[in-house]
Amino acid sequence: MKILTLVRQVPDAEARVRVQGTTVDLEGTTLVMDGMDEYGVEEALRLRENGANVEEIVALAVGPKRVEDALRTALAMGADRAIHVETDTPLDPIALSQVVAQVAQTEGAQLILVGGQEADWDSQALGAATAERLGWPQLTWTNELNVDGDTLTGRHDVDEGNESFQATLPAVVTTQQGLNEPRYPTLPNIMKAKKKELRKDDLGQYGATPKVRVVSAEIQTRARLNKVIDGKDPQAAAQELLGLLRNEAKVIA
Amino acid sequence: MILIVAEHTNGKLSKSTLEMVSAARSAGREGPITVLVLGQGVAAIANEAAQVADQVLVADHAALAQYNAELWAAATTQIAQEGEAHTILIGGSRSGREYAPRVAVKLDAPYLEDAISLQAQGAALRAQRYTYLARVTETVEAEGAVVVVSVKPGSFPAAEATGAAGEQYDVDLDLPAARVQVTGKTVEKTSRVPLGEADVVVTGGRGVGSPENFSSLVEGLADAIGAGVGATRAVVDAGWRPYAEQVGQTGKTVQPKAYIAVGVSGAVQHLSGMGKSKYIVAINKDAEAPIFKVADYGIVGDVNVIVPALIEAARK
Ligand SMILES: Cc1cc2nc3c(=O)[nH]c(=O)nc-3n(C[C@H](O)[C@H](O)[C@H](O)COP(=O)(O)OP(=O)(O)OC[C@H]3O[C@@H](n4cnc5c(N)ncnc54)[C@H](O)[C@@H]3O)c2cc1C
Numbered sequence: 001m002k003i004l005t006l007v008r009q010v011p012d013a014e015a016r017v018r019v020q021g022t023t024v025d026l027e028g029t030t031l032v033m034d035g036m037d038e039y040g041v042e043e044a045l046r047l048r049e050n051g052a053n054v055e056e057i058v059a060l061a062v063g064p065k066r067v068e069d070a071l072r073t074a075l076a077m078g079a080d081r082a083i084h085v086e087t088d089t090p091l092d093p094i095a096l097s098q099v100v101a102q103v104a105q106t107e108g109a110q111l112i113l114v115g116g117q118e119a120d121w122d123s124q125a126l127g128a129a130t131a132e133r134l135g136w137p138q139l140t141w142t143n144e145l146n147v148d149g150d151t152l153t154g155r156h157d158v159d160e161g162n163e164s165f166q167a168t169l170p171a172v173v174t175t176q177q178g179l180n181e182p183r184y185p186t187l188p189n190i191m192k193a194k195k196k197e198l199r200k201d202d203l204g205q206y207g208a209t210p211k212v213r214v215v216s217a218e219i220q221t222r223a224r225l226n227k228v229i230d231g232k233d234p235q236a237a238a239q240e241l242l243g244l245l246r247n248e249a250k251v252i253a
Numbered sequence: 254m255i256l257i258v259a260e261h262t263n264g265k266l267s268k269s270t271l272e273m274v275s276a277a278r279s280a281g282r283e284g285p286i287t288v289l290v291l292g293q294g295v296a297a298i299a300n301e302a303a304q305v306a307d308q309v310l311v312a313d314h315a316a317l318a319q320y321n322a323e324l325w326a327a328a329t330t331q332i333a334q335e336g337e338a339h340t341i342l343i344g345g346s347r348s349g350r351e352y353a354p355r356v357a358v359k360l361d362a363p364y365l366e367d368a369i370s371l372q373a374q375g376a377a378l379r380a381q382r383y384t385y386l387a388r389v390t391e392t393v394e395a396e397g398a399v400v401v402v403s404v405k406p407g408s409f410p411a412a413e414a415t416g417a418a419g420e421q422y423d424v425d426l427d428l429p430a431a432r433v434q435v436t437g438k439t440v441e442k443t444s445r446v447p448l449g450e451a452d453v454v455v456t457g458g459r460g461v462g463s464p465e466n467f468s469s470l471v472e473g474l475a476d477a478i479g480a481g482v483g484a485t486r487a488v489v490d491a492g493w494r495p496y497a498e499q500v501g502q503t504g505k506t507v508q509p510k511a512y513i514a515v516g517v518s519g520a521v522q523h524l525s526g527m528g529k530s531k532y533i534v535a536i537n538k539d540a541e542a543p544i545f546k547v548a549d550y551g552i553v554g555d556v557n558v559i560v561p562a563l564i565e566a567a568r569k
Contacts, residue, residue: 011385013386013520013521013522014521017385017388017389019389024384024385024389036503092363092364093354093364093366094354094357094358094363094364097354097358116503117502117503119385119386119502120384120385121384122367122382122383122384122385122386122387122525123366123367124350124351124366125350125353125354125357125364125366126354128322128350128351128352128353128354128355129354129355129357129358129364131355132326132354132355132358132359133358137322137323137432137433138322138351138433139433140322140347140351141347153436157347157496158320158347158348158438159262159320159346159347159348160262160440160441161438161439161440161441161497162438162439162441162496163435163436163437163438163439164435164436164437164438165433165434165435165436166433166434166436167432167433167434168432176503177486177490177503178490178496211362211363211364211395211397212363212364212365212393212394212395213393213394213395214391214392214393215379215391215392215393215394216391216392217384217389217390217391217392218389218390218391219388219389220383220387220388220389220390220528222528222529224533224546224547224548224549225548225549225550226545226546226548226549226551227549227550227551228540228545228548228550228551228552228553229550229551229552229553230552230553230554231536231538231552231553231554231555231558231559232554234554234558234559234561234562235562235565235566237552237554237559237562238552238559238562238563238565238566239566241534241550241552241563242563242566242567244550245511245532245534245550249510249511249531249532249549249550251452251453251510251511251531251532252453252478252479252511252567253479
């Protein structure tokens, strides 16, 4: 089985986001591999380590030149090779799925791993859209995964709780917390990763164009009251807080 | 027509369906507001939907007894095509956001995900949505003969009954076979107000110290003021609380009137799930904790002394 693991690059969670003009400006921001995608890379490695028949693990990223860094991280974690579809055009998940599905087809991938929710576009759409383009089933919000031959079993979160599932490969799985604890690349592996193949593709060959336009972006700021009470006298502090909640905010009876 | 796929649980129409009716009305697009009810034994749900919609399409089908992404996508697409829907609204629940992208791909339509507002702009449809862990509000726009939208729960008022019941029609569907088998299911229940519907939420973080303290302090305070209970990921990872209580990027999004964070540091991934709460209250011994930056009210102090004092004062 060949596994395609999708890697996106997003601002580090602690980094400040800035808006310049009509869009978020990432200039000078620390960018990292999306934590949700890290679970996917880690899971591919674990499937192999735990004895599933994994022929190759290919990391894929679509985006500007800098996205290479995220692919190098995936390679340093242990992916075998990487494909970078280079473009400065931001693609919405539906358009992006067109690229992912084509790569999956030409690579002959049988399992695609992708993060359950993107930390930049806050979107959950990429896994499902890719599955639909390929005509494959999908398992979203997966926190336990086993592959035995062609059979996929595991557990994932649904609206009212969680479900155990069974399906047959090929399939798309979206990953999330609880699935595993991603490893840190070690220095020797970082060095080794430099020698691994990182193929460059041009977006043009995939014929994907954005379907959604960003018109404007605004930082969400909400003026907060910031009334901080010293807790040295717990009883007085408790009375004061309850008073504020009852009489000023009027949120409790 | 504008097609809304009904969300329902336990034989009742979900509030999110009523919210989607308001979203459809606010969009200002032409055509009847049509609600599609997928499921088995859904007559009562269809009747409820008829109170708010121009027409209701009912697909009462044994194969639809359980939600399944591929079936829901196939059914929605078929009805959208037959009814020549130009706008398709799907709930922004976990399941809705799971099959909506499939519908968009099937129809070769743009997808506006997790919309918090909706407005026609000439031939385009414009929506607002939160991005970057809910720190940014983006306005996005798409054009197309058909646009698929998922609507973030809690973003629109629930539509009120119009007084005139919409017509109901039964529909036939060509459904694919389900390829994902569900082999077991755990439904996470709580005896308290469900997290997503609570007016007040008390959330405990690692600062609470132990599962026993969580019960006495966080649940104790929640019970004293009639609130729902939430938890941070640190607490869920430690196995103190069930995942169903987790608030944040990978947990639930809540927007109560008051959110009381007890021993919570206020990491961005946590804030992304509760940052839109009307009032935020923080109780933390570290005056520099990031949670205080977004708090309306706060007490700097040890939860072990502050929270018992709060419980006692609230009970009086
Ligand atoms: C991909 C990804 C997704 C994530 N998703 C989520 C998510 O959905 N939800 C979520 O919550 N987190 C999420 N996180 C984790 C998040 O980054 C934080 O690690 C987590 O929220 C911290 O939880 P905490 O505030 O309980 O613990 P800590 O960060 O350990 O904070 C504990 C706080 O308690 C205070 N404290 C300690 N003792 C006391 C005392 N006796 N009295 C008063 N105060 C005290 C401390 O000062 C501190 O501020 C995610 C992380 C990643 C990478």
